[in-house]
Amino acid sequence: MAHALIIGYGNPLRQDDGFGWQAAQQCAAVLSPAQAKVIACHQLTPELAEIISRAGLVIFLDADSEQPPGRLSCRWIVAEPSVPAAFSHRVTPQSLLACAQALYGGHPAAVVLSISGVSFDYGEALSPAVDAVLPEILERVQALVAAVEHG
Amino acid sequence: MARQIVIDPLTRIEGHAKITLHLDEQGAVADARFHVTQVRGFERLCEGRPFDEMPSLMARICGICPVSHLIASAKACDMIMAVQIPETAAMLRRLINLAQLIQSHALSFFHLSSPDLLLGMDADPHQRNLFGVLQADPALARGGIRLRQFGQQVIESLGGKRIHPAWVVAGGVSAPLSAELRERILAGIPEAMAFTQHTIEWFKQIIERYSEEIQTFANFPSYFIGLVTADGQPEYYDGKLRIVDALGSITADQLEPRRYAEYFGEAVEPWTYLKFPYYKPVGYPEGMLRVGPLARLNLVDHCGTPQADRQWAAFRALQPGAVLSSFHYHYARLIEVLHALERMEQLLHEPDILDRQVRASAGVNHPEGIGVAEAPRGTLIHHYKVDEHGLITWANLLIATGHNNLAMNRGILQVARHFMNGAALTEGMLNRVEAVIRTFDPCLSCSTHALGNMPLHLQLVAPDGSVVDERWRS
Numbered sequence: 001m002a003h004a005l006i007i008g009y010g011n012p013l014r015q016d017d018g019f020g021w022q023a024a025q026q027c028a029a030v031l032s033p034a035q036a037k038v039i040a041c042h043q044l045t046p047e048l049a050e051i052i053s054r055a056g057l058v059i060f061l062d063a064d065s066e067q068p069p070g071r072l073s074c075r076w077i078v079a080e081p082s083v084p085a086a087f088s089h090r091v092t093p094q095s096l097l098a099c100a101q102a103l104y105g106g107h108p109a110a111v112v113l114s115i116s117g118v119s120f121d122y123g124e125a126l127s128p129a130v131d132a133v134l135p136e137i138l139e140r141v142q143a144l145v146a147a148v149e150h151g
Numbered sequence: 152m153a154r155q156i157v158i159d160p161l162t163r164i165e166g167h168a169k170i171t172l173h174l175d176e177q178g179a180v181a182d183a184r185f186h187v188t189q190v191r192g193f194e195r196l197c198e199g200r201p202f203d204e205m206p207s208l209m210a211r212i213c214g215i216c217p218v219s220h221l222i223a224s225a226k227a228c229d230m231i232m233a234v235q236i237p238e239t240a241a242m243l244r245r246l247i248n249l250a251q252l253i254q255s256h257a258l259s260f261f262h263l264s265s266p267d268l269l270l271g272m273d274a275d276p277h278q279r280n281l282f283g284v285l286q287a288d289p290a291l292a293r294g295g296i297r298l299r300q301f302g303q304q305v306i307e308s309l310g311g312k313r314i315h316p317a318w319v320v321a322g323g324v325s326a327p328l329s330a331e332l333r334e335r336i337l338a339g340i341p342e343a344m345a346f347t348q349h350t351i352e353w354f355k356q357i358i359e360r361y362s363e364e365i366q367t368f369a370n371f372p373s374y375f376i377g378l379v380t381a382d383g384q385p386e387y388y389d390g391k392l393r394i395v396d397a398l399g400s401i402t403a404d405q406l407e408p409r410r411y412a413e414y415f416g417e418a419v420e421p422w423t424y425l426k427f428p429y430y431k432p433v434g435y436p437e438g439m440l441r442v443g444p445l446a447r448l449n450l451v452d453h454c455g456t457p458q459a460d461r462q463w464a465a466f467r468a469l470q471p472g473a474v475l476s477s478f479h480y481h482y483a484r485l486i487e488v489l490h491a492l493e494r495m496e497q498l499l500h501e502p503d504i505l506d507r508q509v510r511a512s513a514g515v516n517h518p519e520g521i522g523v524a525e526a527p528r529g530t531l532i533h534h535y536k537v538d539e540h541g542l543i544t545w546a547n548l549l550i551a552t553g554h555n556n557l558a559m560n561r562g563i564l565q566v567a568r569h570f571m572n573g574a575a576l577t578e579g580m581l582n583r584v585e586a587v588i589r590t591f592d593p594c595l596s597c598s599t600h601a602l603g604n605m606p607l608h609l610q611l612v613a614p615d616g617s618v619v620d621e622r623w624r625s
Contacts, residue, residue, distance in 0.1 A: 013211070046262065046281060046292075047300045095282060102285045103293045 003148045004036040005055035005108075006141060009044055010063050016117030016130045020061040023113075023137050027061075030138065036145050044091050046099055053104035057148045059141055060093045060112040063130070067116040070129035072136060075112045111144065113137055169608045170584060172567050176614065178574045183564035185556070185588070186423045194546045202231050202515070202541045203321045209533065209548075210317075216594060218251035218306060219526030219551075221319040222388065223533040226522030228321030230409075231537055233516035239506040240323030245388045246498050247309050247319065248524065249491040252387065253343070254302025255527035256444070256484040259592040260350075261295025264481055267589070268357060272364065272582045279582075291353070294346040298488070301343045305495075308332050323510035333499050344458070344492045351462055351485045361478060367569040368587045369477030369562025372397030373439045374430045375446035376554065378408065378525050383452030385490065387525040393450050394430065399472040403432075408523035411532050415549060428554045439561065442529025442554040443591065444483035449473040456497070459490035477562055480590040515541040526551045528592055552593040562587045576611060576620045584609065 008024025010017040021040045028038040037051070044060075052058050060077075067073060079101050080094035091099065093112055100107040115137070118127035126134075175181040193212055200208060209224040210217035222244055229236055266279040269287055278286075285292035309328070310318035318325050358365065374397075378390035392406040392414065406414060418427040418435040430438030440446075448467070454460045463486055466474065474483075498504060515537055522533045529551030536545040566587045570580040611620040 046296050047303065049296065050300075091281075098282060099285060102282075103289055103296070 003056040004145045005051060005058045006031075006036050006038045006061065006145075007044070007048065007058065008038070008040045008061035009042065011042055012124060013122065015119045015121055015123045015125065016063050016115070016127050017120050018124065019063040019115050019117065019126060019130055022126060023061040023134060023141075026134060026138055027141050030142065031145060035149065044093065044096055046091060046096070049096055049099035050104055052096060052108070052110075053100040053106055055108045057108050057144065058093075058097075058110045059144055060110065060114075061137065061141075062093075062112060062114045063117045063120075064114045065117055065120070069116050069118040069127075070133065071116045072133050073112075073114050073116075074140065075114070077110050077112055079107060113140060169610070170563060171610050171612050172563075172571070173612055174574065174614070174619075180564065180567045180571050183560060183567050184420075184422055185425075185560045185563055194548060197535075197543050197546050200543050202228055202520070202535060202537045202543055205533075205535060205543065205546075206319055206321060207317050212548075216251060216255055216526050216528070218247055218310070218319070219524060219531050220533070222248050222524045223522040223526075223531045225319045225321055226524065227520035227533045227535050228522070229511075230520035230522065231515060231517050231535065231541070232322060232511070232513040234322055234511040234513050236323040236511050237506070237508045239327070239503050240509040240511075241388065242498050242501055242504055243309070243324045243328055243509060244319055246328075246495060247306055248387050249495050249498075250302045250305035250309070252302075252491045252527045253488050254299045254306065255592075256488050257295055257299035257302060259527075259589075260481060260484050261292070261299065263592070264586075264589050265291065265295065267582070267586050268354070268361075268481065271360070272586055273579050276578070276582070291350070294350070298343055298346055301339050304339070305336055308335065320510065322512050325510065327507045327509045328505055330505055333504065337496065337499050340492050340496050344489065347485060347489045347492065348458065351482075351489065354482060354485060355465075358478075358482070363569075364583065364586070365476045365478045367565055368583075368590055369558055369565060370475050371561060371565065372475060373441045373558055374402065374433070375441050375449045375473060376414075376430070377442060377447045377450045377530055378523070379404075379450055380455075381405070382455075384455035385447050385451050385487075385525075387491075389524075392523075392530070395450050395473060397473050397475060399449060402430075408532070409521045411521070411523065411534075411549065415532075415554075417549075417553075423556075425556050426553055427557050428549060429557065436557055439557045440554050441477070441558045442551050443480065443527070444487050445474065445477060445480045446529065447525065448483045448486060454486075454490050456490050456493035458493055459486055462486045462489060477558070477587065477590045480592065484592075515539065528552055528594055529554050550594075552591070555591045555593065559588060559591050559593065562591075574611070574619065576609060576622050581609060581622060 006027050008020035010020040012018035012021045024038050024040040077094050079097035097107040097110055115130050115133050118129050169186045171184045172180050173182040197208055206221045206224040209220040212220050262281050265284050270279045270283050375395050378386040379393045380386045380390050392408055393404045394402040396402050414431055415428050416431040429435045430440055454463045520535050524531055531551050532549035534547040535543055538544050563584055566583050570583050609622045610618045613619050
């Protein structure tokens with residue numbers, strides 16, 4: 001079992017929304033399968049709950065539009081089982097933890113590394129401001145994975 | 152004063168829509184309109200592109216049923232190339248199409264509709280969602296997740312990735328099936344089948360609670376259309392079109408899908424981007440259609456697999472003639488999952504399934520291509536025209552959700568008339584208006600080729616156009 005699980009999500013065809021996807025691919029290139037399992041996906045779905053329940057740490061990589069463009073945020077999150085009805089097949093990181101807890105008996109510590117995007121228009125390339133943050137994300141992920149490896 | 156109610160946007164369906172309920176002078180619901188407010192224009196987007204790019208491009212229409220678009224598009228490309236693809240390639244396309252049906256139906260039933268069914272239509276919307284289900288019945292939630300995961304894993308294993316796989320190509324598929332993968336898929340079928348059978352039995356027990364919804368959820372006569380084999384079994388990949396009426400009588404049979412324009416007309420209304428296909432010989436709106444699981448089970452003479460045939464017989468015994476209530480789309484979806492699992496097992500035991508000849512190649516040999524297949528939500532048609540260089544000059548897509556548009560509108564009207572109590576919006580009515588739409592499992596991203604979120608907006612509108620009441624749900 002991998003100690004860490006990295007889940008990058010977003011739409012790689014909508015510029016900065018593809019940040020999580022691209023960051024996940026870069027993580028997969030530098031981390032060994034023994035260190036971390038890496039998943040890149042369009043959106044979070046309940047099917048991820050099982051693998052989350054078996055991880056030692058889960059790192060979510062995402063893009064948002066909540067802060068000044070290009071700003072990186074790092075938030076440790078906890079399970080939040082109560083969610084409003086919406087697209088119930090598209091879930092939040094917090095509700096995925098709740099899902100893992102309820103269905104599979106537990107969940108690991110979890111952190112969301114998120115970058116505020118500049119542009120979410122059609123296109124596969126990240127904006128320069130967001131692209132520039134990728135190395136820092138990679139460093140942070142490696143540090144988190146190393147911390148899990150060393151207990 | 153007559154008034155209008157608007158529900159915009161709907162929750163737990165794929166895409167974006169708004170509903171308006173129009174009241175008459177007496178305050179009764181006179182009309183209901185299901186507005187699809189987005190347009191994406193995929194048909195125009197593909198003009199000028201090489202035809203063999205179309206399967207990959209068209210798969211981008213939808214993240215839920217990309218395989219259906221791949222299949223219909225690849226079949227249209229086969230026709231442009233004028234090739235008959237290797238039989239093994241056709242079997243492998245059938246296999247991934249069935250996996251798609253399983254994962255899509257599991258998403259619809261377990262993730263989107265089971266909150267209504269398990270917790271009740273009047274349950275608090277904050278509880279009436281997937282997380283409410285996993286609190287109330289973890290085994291059902293876990294099984295539903297596992298079932299969808301099975302379908303997704305088959306798609307991912309065959310196609311390389313679970314969303315937008317590029318394995319289905321013009322002329323066949325890009326790689327053969329390995330023996331190891333065949334065994335892996337086969338190993339997953341018994342668990343999926345046992346859970347599906349268990350869920351069907353559970354569903355049969357709980358539907359007694361929903362007699363009022365069964366009576367009022369788009370429960371009316373219509374035509375039903377879908378693909379069948381020569382001997383009347385369901386056919387998801389190929390076959391001919393069959394049309395039955397509300398009595399279950401065959402109106403037309405073994406129609407050539409490539410002549411779809413003779414059977415389907417498309418009406419346009421000024422208040423929605425989603426067109427209204429209808430059965431052309433009868434006219435609009437009398438030729439109202441339904442497609443998808445309910446239609447397919449109403450069309451066929453039998454399923455052709457033992458477990459599904461047993462369940463199909465019980466399903467058809469619900470009423471004489473065709474089963475008319477759209478509430479039973481849920482029931483039909485489960486039976487189709489069972490059938491799909493049985494068919495997958497049969498296909499995987501075919502002696503030639505591991506054959507390595509899986510792709511035919513050719514250039515442009517025909518100026519036009521039409522591909523028709525059954526998507527999870529119903530009959531899907533891709534039609535392209537190309538120039539001598541193989542560049543797309545024109546495209547037309549008839550999407551499953553579109554076929555059901557007229558019936559969805561009528562269904563909302565039926566529900567609103569029955570559950571509307573006074574002139575204000577109530578949670579009970581709102582919940583059921585949403586729920587009747589969900590029975591069809593509409594994919595508005597597909598049907599408008601649009602992109603976006605799907606919250607709920609409902610407006611109640613007076614005859615003078617003023618909005619009297621309004622609700623939003625995120």
